[in-house]
Amino acid sequence: MKGIVFTEFIDMAESKFGFDIVDDVIESANLPSGGIYTAVGTYDHSEMIQLVVGLSQRTQIPVSSLLKIYGKHLFGVLMNSYAHFFPNIKSAFDLFEQIDTHIHVEVLKLYPDAELPKFDTQRIDSNTIEMLYQSERKMADFADGLIEAALEYYNETANVQIVNLNDSGSLVKFIISRA
Numbered sequence: 463m464k465g466i467v468f469t470e471f472i473d474m475a476e477s478k479f480g481f482d483i484v485d486d487v488i489e490s491a492n493l494p495s496g497g498i499y500t501a502v503g504t505y506d507h508s509e510m511i512q513l514v515v516g517l518s519q520r521t522q523i524p525v526s527s528l529l530k531i532y533g534k535h536l537f538g539v540l541m542n543s544y545a546h547f548f549p550n551i552k553s554a555f556d557l558f559e560q561i562d563t564h565i566h567v568e569v570l571k572l573y574p575d576a577e578l579p580k581f582d583t584q585r586i587d588s589n590t591i592e593m594l595y596q597s598e599r600k601m602a603d604f605a606d607g608l609i610e611a612a613l614e615y616y617n618e619t620a621n622v623q624i625v626n627l628n629d630s631g632s633l634v635k636f637i638i639s640r641a
Contacts, residue, residue: 465503487516533607600631
């Protein structure tokens with residue numbers, strides 16, 4: 463997992479919960495990296511899980527909620543730092559349709575070793591889109607936060623239905639219907 467995902471998670475956690483809590487989470491997790499990340503580094507996904515679970519234990523916020531909060535936070539960071547990836551995108555649906563065909567292609571140009579989730583999208587009609595999320599990292603709650611943040615960014619109102627297609631959480635369908 464790319465370091466930017468870790469550095470931004472730590473920044474978000476420190477701003478929302480304080481340095482002391484985050485320091486305690488990192489110290490008690492006994493991470494192989496020591497909790498020292500660079501944005502361009504690559505780190506084992508298990509470290510992110512340890513950080514999120516540790517933060518959940520200290521804040522009493524469920525892991526799923528923390529991942530969703532973090533997805534919303536990271537979307538804002540990405541839109542501020544990588545707006546050039548989105549020049550012709552005028553709506554959240556446009557963005558969703560271009561995740562794998564444009565955005566992830568650009569990400570791989572910057573970070574060839576990035577292991578990205580797969581999103582297959584299908585527009586059902588002008589107000590409904592289905593997104594099939596596939597990832598062995600099983601972070602659909604994080605993707606849900608990104609989806610909600612995109613809808614907010616484009617000032618769109620929609621209902622997001624989440625359908626788990628397997629028991630592991632590695633295959634999830636998002637059905638997004640504009641209100």
